[in-house]
Amino acid sequence: MSDVLTQLHEAICRHLNVIYDGIPLSTSYEELAHQLLAQMRLVNNAALTPPAPHTNLWSEQDVVLITYGDSIESNVHPPLSCLHHFLNDYCKDVINSVHLLPFFPYSSDDGFSVIDYSSVNESMGSWEHVEAIAQRYRLMADLVINHCSARSVWFENFIRGEHPGKDYFFTAEPTDDLSKVVRPRTSPLLRETITRDGVKHVWCTFSHDQVDFDFRNPDVLNTFVDIIRYYLDNGIRIFRLDAVAFLWKEIGTPCINQQQTHEVVKLLRTLLEHAQPDAMIITETNIPNRENLTYFGNANEAHAIYNFSLPPLLVNTLVTGDCRYLKSWMMSMPPAQHGTTYFNFIASHDGIGLRPAEGLLSDKELETLIATMQLFGGLVSMRTSSDNVQRPYEINISLFDALKGTIKGEDQLGMPRFLCAHTIMFGLEGIPGIYIHSLLGTRNDYERLENSGHNRAINRHRWQFETLTKHLQNSDSPHHQVLSEMLRLLSIRTQQPAFHPNATQFTLHLGTQLFGYWRQSIDRKQSIFCISNITDKSQLLSLADVNLIGTEEWVDLISSHAISLSLTQIELAPYQTMWLSNKIQRP
Structure with a gap:
């Protein structure tokens, strides 16, 4: 074993010791570390070198488009092919990275209830379509690591008492003290499930169709390391760890941001930066700002964290005409160390999260913001707090509609206000991420909302390729105007060294x-x-x-x-x- 591999093996063992301390395992840390290294094909890698610390894997030229694989559809081509055509026709000289939201077979939550992690949803295309995009654009994909679909083979095996899956899922008892558990939803936490071994109560952080994994079982960690290797082989270079803050559960605790969760992220980074030095981890942690910052670790955890406080603060600034809260937050934000950076966004496939504004906006400001967004057609999703009270969790609305007026009501300045939000975001420290429906100036989709019954559907429109093309070729169309100006601003931004993410x-x-x-x-x-x-x-x-x-x-x-x-x-x-x-x- 080379010196580099020996040091790496020892580092993995140290991570495992923190993760599984006090948990009886059927195998030693040394053997488990060897398994993980073998899965990442690092054991016989003669060219293995230690990663250079504090290396920036990004520059001012990096811009990420956030999109579903089927945000653009056609009766002629698969959606992933339509997306690729759109990127090449309009974005290739300005946008160099794509966050492709879950493109796997799923049963709910528009992809975040994964049935099969190794397949591409046939309604979107194939791995060949994904790889084609990855050849031209730096590709980000979701590692939905906290939970999977209740219709997955793993969960069916859990019910049957068979492997793999028998011990993959976290269970608790209704009599357990769950009073401290932090929830992002209002549905019951435990799902009663009849299995071969009797009734079990499966932990469901998000919904009863999304069953949570039990990372106390090393087989679950092994499985996800294998998935990471498979995604690397298919061209994925940025791994978005979805809902990772909820990964480790321990009865009697809030079950969020646990030490073991942070250590799992550190372990995955250690493996990834040796297997693919240009690959990145970004943590999706929609939580209060101070907690979110901890996922940087000491430049040894996430390469990038979502700047979740930016959307509510920036929208609040523009609808009130008062920047004091945004400015106060900006002054409190530490500069990211080299080797880490912020991921900036102001709209996404989810809503405008309100938990990241806790402690930053007053209750009165939040109430006014929510009322203004409702005035503009927005909806409010709730969560159950630890004191069993329902509280606002996020606002669901398209950004174009969110900024069509102020707290005084709708006005004629929606377009410049919308563009102002982006020029502010484009210049900030960090990498800018733009949701496709912001890039296109898409409005609230009430039809999709009504058909799905889910609040988030209001901002998950699916464009017909031919219809979108007509809009983008018409200079009088607001969609053409938004796209043209956004691309112009980005083309300026990407040429400025002062806009380097770590400047x-x-x-x-x-x-x-x-x-x-x-x-x-x-x-x-x-x-x-x-x-x-x-x-x-x-x-x-x-x-x-x-x-x-x-x-x-x-x-x-x-x-x-x-x-x-x-x-x-x-x-x-x-x-x-x-x-x-x-x-x-x-x-």
């Missing part, structure tokens, strides 16, 4: 009606002042507050207008953003 960021103090921050490139050659009018009235920016260096030439990258330092003030139109950059010499 320096400082929050500016410009009052409550102008929101601003400063970015400086890692080599310190470029500075960009990102300043947005977040109100429905024109606002004056005092250049003295920005302090542009007089020996430099400055330009607004968005408008291409040079900035004369003889000016004392600049007027910003409602929802206008300026990216004020010094001119830099390009190689």
Whole structure:
């Protein structure tokens, strides 16, 4: 065994010791570590080298499109083929990465109740279609690691008492103390299930069709390492660990963010960075901000974490015309260490999460935000808190509709307000992720909502390829206008070293009606002042507050207008953003 492999084997054993401490196992940590290394094909890898610490696997050119495999459909081609055509026709020169939401056979929750982790849903296409996208775009896929479908072979085997699956699922008793358990849903936690061995009560964090795994069984960990290897072989390079915060359960605890959960993520990173050095882990943890930050570990856990607090804070800023809460949060956020970064987004296939706003927005602000979103056609999904009270969990609405007005009501500034949200997000420290329905300016889908009966369906529209193409070829269509401007902004963004995900960021103090921050490139050659009018009235920016260096030439990258330092003030139109950059010499 080489020195590198020996060190790796020892590191895996240390992870396993933390995960399974106090749990009797049928095999030793050393043997289990060997199994994991063998599954990742690391045992006989003569070229194995230790990963360089604090390596950034991203740059300012990285932009991720978030989409379902069937967000675009056609009667002629499989949906994954339609998506590939859309990417190549409109996005290939600007967007270089794709988060393909679960594309496996499933029984509910639009893919997040996986029946078979090794197959592509036939209604979407095949592995060949997935691999074709992966050849041109960096591909992110979900590792739905907390639960699977109650219709999976594993759960059927659990009921029959057969392997694999017999010991895969977490069970508890109704008499157990479950009062501290944190829930994201209102459904009963335990599902009564008749098995060969009698009645068992299966743990279901999300729904009774989504049965939770029991990671106390090392076979479950082995299974998911095998899945990771299979996904790597099929071109996937970014692994989104879905709902990972709930992974480890222990009776009498909140069953969220457990030490063992963090250690599992660390173990997976250790394996992944040796097997595929350019691969990444991103944790999907829709929880309060401080808890979310812990998934960075010490630059040894997730490569990236979702910036879950950004969507509710940014939407609140734009509908109230007051940035004090957004600014306060920005000032509290630690810069990500090299080797880690934030994943920024303001819309996704889920709703606008409200738990990440806990402690950041006051109860009154949350009530006003919820009421405004309901006024614009949005819905509210609830959760059951530890005190057995139902509380708002997320707002379900398309972002285009969420920003069509303010707390005063709908107005004619929806488009600039919507674009303002994105120009703010595009410049922030981290990698930007854009939901396909934001890129296309899709509205609330009430028909899909009614047909499905699920609140989240309101923002999961399925476009017909031919209909979408007609819209995008019509310059008068709002979908064409949104896509064109978004791509223009992104094409500017991806050329700026100061927008590197790990470039320096400082929050500016410009009052409550102008929101601003400063970015400086890692080599310190470029500075960009990102300043947005977040109100429905024109606002004056005092250049003295920005302090542009007089020996430099400055330009607004968005408008291409040079900035004369003889000016004392600049007027910003409602929802206008300026990216004020010094001119830099390009190689």
